[in-house]
Amino acid sequence: MKAAITALLIGLSLAQPLFAAELKIGFVNTERIFRDSALSQKAQKKLEKEFAGREQDIQKQVKQARDLQANLEKESLTLPDSERSKKERDVANLNRDIQRAQRELREDLNQRKNEEFANIHEKARNAILDIAKKDGFDLIVENAVYAGQRVDITDKVLKALER
Numbered sequence: 001m002k003a004a005i006t007a008l009l010i011g012l013s014l015a016q017p018l019f020a021a022e023l024k025i026g027f028v029n030t031e032r033i034f035r036d037s038a039l040s041q042k043a044q045k046k047l048e049k050e051f052a053g054r055e056q057d058i059q060k061q062v063k064q065a066r067d068l069q070a071n072l073e074k075e076s077l078t079l080p081d082s083e084r085s086k087k088e089r090d091v092a093n094l095n096r097d098i099q100r101a102q103r104e105l106r107e108d109l110n111q112r113k114n115e116e117f118a119n120i121h122e123k124a125r126n127a128i129l130d131i132a133k134k135d136g137f138d139l140i141v142e143n144a145v146y147a148g149q150r151v152d153i154t155d156k157v158l159k160a161l162e163r
Contacts, residue, residue: 026132026140027147029154033124034117037161043116051109058101065094127160128153 034040072087079087131153132140140153 023139024135024137025151026135026137026153027144027151028124028128028140028142028157029147029152030121030124030142032154033157033161034120037120037124037158039120039123039161040117043120047109047112047116050112051105054101054105054108058098058105061094061098061101065091065098068094123161124157127157131156131160 068087068091072084072091076084128140131137137153141147
């Protein structure tokens with residue numbers, strides 16, 4: 001009985017390379033998809049355009065705060081205490097408003113980036129599935145510690161996304 005089990009195990013271990021040779025595996029570098037695809041570059045430009053106005057408004061406020069601070073420093077010795085305190089509060093309030101606007105801009109931008117990248121990821125996933133079915137892949141992975149050039153199908157996916 002032990003001899004039969006041993007023979008079976010040896011037979012299976014010898015047959016394992018045959019099974020592996022029949023398996024068609026692919027790898028997709030999603031980081032490259034997000035960085036190099038025409039879709040992601042288009043999304044990046046769209047986001048830049050969408051948030052440019054708010055960014056300019058914040059830059060105007062930053063310039064205004066700098067000008068107020070410089071004016072305050074220039075006139076601080078000649079201003080009465082009450083006027084100086086009022087201007088200091090104005091500068092502090094403006095700086096607080098700027099920080100809030102910058103935080104809101106970052107949050108909104110991150111949310112929109114996530115939405116755009118989710119859309120790109122969905123389109124890439126559909127392209128990967130099409131390639132897998134068309135080319136007869138058994139397995140396609142997106143995250144791997146190492147993937148050789150022979151199994152990397154990222155370029156194929158990028159071309160499919162351009163269509």
